[in-house]
Amino acid sequence: MDDEGPEAARLGERIRREAAYHKAPAGLAARVLASLPEVPAAPARSPAWRWNPWGLASGLATAFALMLAVGVFVAMPGADERLAEDIVAAHVRSLMVDHAFDVASSDSHTVKPWFAGKLDYSPPVVDLAAQGFALVGGRLDYLDHRPVAALVYRHRQHLINLFILPAARNARPRALEQHGFHLASWDSGGMTWWAVSDLNAQELGQFRSALEKAAE
């Protein structure tokens, strides 16, 4: 360490060069993983969900809409929170580098085939121009350790990134705000959908409703 004088630097050098660096023994990682507790249920589940009086799937949609309306922030378990952060980052990046889409088209029949051969699943692509959300293009992105489809919609002057991943878990619909962006996530048709935008939560809710109607 040269900020601590030559003698200190010499001693530091000897430690780095000559002292034993004890690497973890083979198998320690496996033993550590095996010792981890099975986490029975997501520990950070918000009481808002547990006490949700509507119960099953249909009720969840109602609850979701209600939450959007009142702007309730739902606490999320760690991993999903990280995914949400990644999604916001991907959204911001797509705006910053002016690289929102690889295929620019408002035609869903152009965008959807573009993903063929690039992904091991086929994301549903619909244009919602009539509902005020115009499809402007699509691109590949990378989330949750895999390539995913990102569709870009425009609502007035605002862009919406819609990420579509094969559903990996029984995710509940949720809305949250992160760094000034609104996110909405839900599962449907075997896919997990994440919408992110600087639109307000209510408009993002309308976007989601329009998507779901179009899918019916």
Add this chain to the structure above:
Amino acid sequence: MDGNKTRRFEALVLPHLDAAYNLARWLMHSDQDGEDVVQEACLRAFRFLDGLHGEKARPWLLAIVRNTAMSWIEDGRGSNATREYDEARHAEGHVEGPEALLSRKDQRGQVNTALKKLPVEFREVLVLREMEDLSYQEIANIAAIPIGTVMSRLSRARKEFAALLAKEDCNG
């Protein structure tokens, strides 16, 4: 089942397992204790994983390892090797075993022996600074001491280490 948390643990904690073991092994005096401390520390890390936000994972994990090791030492847990080492170190007329004598033969052994003989509070700052290349601030957080104390402790640790090293060189 919360596979996500396990995945997050694998991504954030496991890459630093070598650093964790190296610190534990240098604080404790046996392989077995080092490994047990790492196991216990990793369990704690898993439990507190949700609290890790934005900060660097390696110093965060090392702080947990360090605290686990220190509480083992304070409670006198661990194998005889760890428990008796510090007493033996100060014992009058302490006769070193053949292993220590043998390790004198090469330089590498001298540095290891000198480092091993340092009091634990000196050993930990040297390991964190020289082997893990951590900043004063990171060491301060890990050892739970003010940054000024880190600097003075490092300087005293180096002096004592140099003195022990000179003795080793003499003996060798």
